[in-house]
Amino acid sequence: MTKVIEITNVVKKYKEVTAVNQLNLTIQKGEIYGLLGPNGAGKSTTIFMLLGLTEPTEGELFIEGISPTKRPIEVKKKVGFLPDHVGVYEDLSGFENIILTARLNGFTRKEAELKADELLQQVGLSHAKHKKAGKYSRGMKQRLGLADTLIKEPSIVIMDEPTLGIDPKGIQEFLQMIKELSVEKGITILLSSHHLHQVQQICDRVGIFVKGELLAEGDLDTLQQQLLDKHTFQYEIDTKESSDRVESFLQTKYPKLRTSVYEGKLHVTTKQKDNGNLVKTLINDGGFHLLSFRPMSYGLDDIYQQYFQGGDDLGSREG
Numbered sequence: 001m002t003k004v005i006e007i008t009n010v011v012k013k014y015k016e017v018t019a020v021n022q023l024n025l026t027i028q029k030g031e032i033y034g035l036l037g038p039n040g041a042g043k044s045t046t047i048f049m050l051l052g053l054t055e056p057t058e059g060e061l062f063i064e065g066i067s068p069t070k071r072p073i074e075v076k077k078k079v080g081f082l083p084d085h086v087g088v089y090e091d092l093s094g095f096e097n098i099i100l101t102a103r104l105n106g107f108t109r110k111e112a113e114l115k116a117d118e119l120l121q122q123v124g125l126s127h128a129k130h131k132k133a134g135k136y137s138r139g140m141k142q143r144l145g146l147a148d149t150l151i152k153e154p155s156i157v158i159m160d161e162p163t164l165g166i167d168p169k170g171i172q173e174f175l176q177m178i179k180e181l182s183v184e185k186g187i188t189i190l191l192s193s194h195h196l197h198q199v200q201q202i203c204d205r206v207g208i209f210v211k212g213e214l215l216a217e218g219d220l221d222t223l224q225q226q227l228l229d230k231h232t233f234q235y236e237i238d239t240k241e242s243s244d245r246v247e248s249f250l251q252t253k254y255p256k257l258r259t260s261v262y263e264g265k266l267h268v269t270t271k272q273k274d275n276g277n278l279v280k281t282l283i284n285d286g287g288f289h290l291l292s293f294r295p296m297s298y299g300l301d302d303i304y305q306q307y308f309q310g311g312d313d314l315g316s317r318e319g
């Protein structure tokens, strides 16, 4: 595997604010990596350092072996950047927007036209190629922005909150396009987001970034395993009786047990693996009619909530 992005012990301080703290991150060729974190987590700062727009206070970053701090122009040739709000020439059509960038990148008019057609088709904008970009929706502008970054055929595309402000359908189309780019062109993609569901859909690996620190990283299985290693187990219980009744019964019996009702079913979180004790208690002591009892696997949202809250209350889906 080829390392495309390497970040080693990177710290970025703005006076007394530590925006990024001891960050270590490696992204392999062809991966889609999601940097997931709330506002102010340090995602944009990390991206700006990778683009050579700001320097780390400590540590080193490399993109395909090149330091963006020392050789920013070489890095710019390799990396396409898509900000959260793409700037387009509103009075020009989508087609003319792409041609303009292509011409600035040294393409002849003819080459630029061919490239514009190819890229607009790739991002699903062929139908609107002659429409003024100012009349495009947010999602269409983002797609135009993506086509624009692809002109110089980057091997890496970095996107900062690329789906911000796009409607749900547009988001799905955009995410699908990112996936296709990665699969068809082998482009390495780093995207930042605070939308875990979007990240979960397309990213090969996710880094959970909170207050400048990478708190957990890996594919979903790895993240789940990290949590299971903390010895927290969650079960879903379905009974003929109402879940609220079962919940009060269990809470009286085991005051320390964490419970919540989710979509009519009772969720129980415990520090110990349950080897049938709860089932026995529910049937024998509670007289409940048990319909199902199943261990739950963690979704990324459980994981995300846990790290965001910085606590250990995995399992409660309330709120």
Ligand SMILES: Nc1ncnc2c1ncn2[C@@H]1O[C@H](COP(=O)(O)OP(=O)(O)OP(=O)(O)O)[C@@H](O)[C@H]1O
Residues within 6 Å of the ligand: 014, 017, 018, 019, 037, 038, 039, 040, 041, 042, 043, 044, 045, 046
């Ligand atoms: N130029 C700057 N000067 C001072 N502080 C800054 C600067 N840029 C960022 N910060 C601070 O660094 C921290 C990380 O900000 P950053 O923008 O990297 O986070 P983020 O995860 O990208 O969040 P958002 O999604 O809101 O952009 C924040 O506390 C922010 O206020």
